[in-house]
Amino acid sequence: MNSPSFRMPARRLATVATATALAAGPVALTGVSPAHATGDHGRASAVVLRTGLDVSLLNKSVNVPLAVSLNDVQAPRSAEKTTLTATLDAVDDGRPFTVLRAEVAEARATSSATKAEGTTTLAHARLHVPGLPLLSLIEVDQVTAKATCEAGKKPVATTGLPGSVTVLGKRVTLTAGGPTDVRVPGVGDVRLDLSSTRTTARTAAATALELKVSVNPLKLNVAEVDGTVTLAEATCETPRPEAAAQPPAEPSAPPAGVEPQGEPAEADLADTGGSPTTPYVVGAAIALLAAGGGAVALARRRG
Template identity: 90%
Template sequence: MSSPSFRMSARRLATVASATALAAGPVALTGVSPAHATGDHGRASAVVLRTGLDVSLLNKSVNVPLAVSLNDVRAPRSAEKTTLTATLDAVDGGRPFSVLRAEVAEARATATATKAEGATTLVKARLHVPGLPLLSLIEVEQVTARATCEVGQKPFATTGMPGSVTVLGKRVALSAGGPTDVKVPGVGEVRLDLSSTRTTARTAAATALELTVSVNPAKLNVAEVDGTVTLAEATCKTPRPEVAAHPPAEPSAPPADVRPQGAAAESGLAETGGSSTTPYVVGAAVVLLAAGGGAVALARRRG
């Protein structure tokens, strides 16, 4: 009479043999789920005024950076600003100093799934720098800048400029042929670069007017101002359409039924979905299964 432990071992052996035989069968392909879709709503920016000036007060005993931005907006979060004045503290005896005043000063930036755009408009504006509180560095009637980037379209940038501006009290005719230099003895000089536009495959940028400033009112001996001023600037970057980062994997097509000489047996295995190692795996499974069955029968006879 066999012991219960022997019966249990025989049953486990049969179970393992059956599982091995099943494992040798065809394996079902599981599809790969697509990755999360990705997209880019693009970028846009617009600014009415940006300064990068160094101001030296009281015979250069005090240096103050004049960094001012007016109506600086950026997207993808669409925004619009219309502030009309920009001021600076601590350069005029502790009193606020008016850098820019305008009747219209608008900056707008928008970005959606298909279009990004920046736009700026400046109307009847006067720009001042420390040391010249009564004389405008520049006066403009109206300047505009726009940059548009739309899916499926080539990005473009445009600017709008008047025929003339007033620089350090002098009326100056503007030319698109190159920079314009304005020099005023005893006051300083200003170089004007106008209507600058740049585009690439996905970006665009427009600057209506950029000034390179060097002001030293020697007679007043109040301040020296050096640096750059940007009026009406806009940029954009084209959105990217939403696409799947990794498309679903698809089962590859079965190989063509090519049977070279001496490969008939292997071709037969390919037709049934097996490989050259399949007979050995199946044979081992059969042996295990037979061994398990024989052990179970022997245990029953002894019982």
């Protein structure tokens, strides 16, 4: 006759399993490496004409802002524009007023993973301001601006200017020595800042011409025009290369109350009235329980 099998009560089995887990200690948590940073294709912009003028009207005693941009492009959102005229509707009794007319007016902005570039070309152009419909503020044969930012190279900004321009009907010779002032009695004053270029470690900007305007035309119901006009401007920003692979992060801290593997869980044991020796006591209890069970089984066989 087979001896009856020794079965451990479910409650005691659960206690043994819990004690064994505490004695072994929890598995250590391992950090996860962050994803690699993505690259930046850089940025570029170009504009043929930008105005920031205030137009004072005679009969209303108010200032009308004249903010006009022609062929203003940004990369990577847009690439190229070649509109040849810019008009304004706020003066001259509501009739369209042509601010700029040109045979060539190109602005292009491109960007890639290695290069960003803005270029502008304006040729055979005439610029007017309200109150002077027949007299050009400035006439230019051709001006250019270019800004190039290439990865691994120093950014470059360049401009191209003719030897002379016509300002308020006067032929003016351009020089690089500083601004050029043009004054026309009974009409107004214009100051020309030439060929402005700026570069940093990652950016470049080029402006072919910037005009500071102050005219009193007394025509088209316009008493005064003041502000700035920019012709042919380009900018860029060097693309950022992809970030190099980074080493794995340090292991994350375990949740509250959990200690790394191999160390006694002091915080938990303190809460339950235990001590660092508790795992060893539990292990000894398990061994005694197994020995007692074996002794019971042996006694039953002998009986």
